[in-house]
Amino acid sequence: NAGVMQNPRHLVRRRGQEARLRCSPVKGHSHVYWYRQLPEEGLKFMVYLQKENIIDESGMPKERFSAEFPKEGPSILRIQQVVRGDSAAYFCASSPSRDREGKLFFGSGTQLSVL
């Protein structure tokens, strides 16, 4: 069974460009979470999606950031008009359910560098 697949592994963008980060969850998982990790800092929750629905986006900036998890295909985290402060590692995680015992399966992350 394939785990959570994220691509690209590394993404370099210039200020003002768009960044698209993709996440394919574990097969059969319908819950996807996105986290951001800055150097030497912990994980910051961004958004939680369940197939075609955004359940909780309380951690995602209101401007320039958006996320989707379509019925078919991977989840996408989109950052428009990137700025240097967006440089970070972005991790996707999936789970089969939202019950409290369900663990998260993490991808290896996408390292975004904004020049």
Added chain:
Amino acid sequence: GNSVTQMEGPVTLSEEAFLTINCTYTATGYPSLFWYVQYPGEGLQLLLKATKADDKGSNKGFEATYRKETTSFHLEKGSVQVSDSAVYFCALRGYGQNFVFGPGTRLSVLP
């Protein structure tokens, strides 16, 4: 709201030393508790978990006991190895709620 507090790192130990990483939490109800580990350049992996009071989670020589009376879930290992060098995250999850992660504790084990 729910929150997790961990001891600040970095923690530096010699090989075969005893490890404790403290974790305390604040939560309503009865959350499940987790320890995740992040090796350099990788995503987080579940290390162990406990779902109710007095449960002990264990894996790869690591242990943690769910202590409701002290709202703690301290991670311990009797003899660390160089390969245990990583960042360790304590986390909780209540019913119908998102995971809440602590800030992480970096462990460096020297040969």
